[in-house]
Amino acid sequence: MSMNLVQFQRGLSLPEFQRRFGTEPQCQAALEKARWPQGFRCPHCQHTACYRIGNRTHPLFQCTQCRK
Structure with missing residues (x-):
């Protein structure tokens, strides 16, 4: 039987x-950090x-300046 390469991937x-x-x-904190590594920044x-x-x-983030 061949080895399942997915099963032996490096990682967590x-x-x-x-x-x-x-x-x-x-999980939410990790997603926010991945989205904004230096903190929130409005894309607009x-x-x-x-x-x-x-x-x-799930929380919604609204810019205090442009409200987008």
Whole structure:
């Protein structure tokens, strides 16, 4: 039987993955950091401050300057 190359890829083990991203807040923080490594920046006007609208399934970020 041939070796399954996907199974033997280098990367995170399942326990390490769960330690880093196992909860919703951990996963959300990782996504925000990946999207904005130096903090929020509006893609429309480049402003750095935002409102975080949290009464949704996932938060919505709205620029305080242009409101996009």
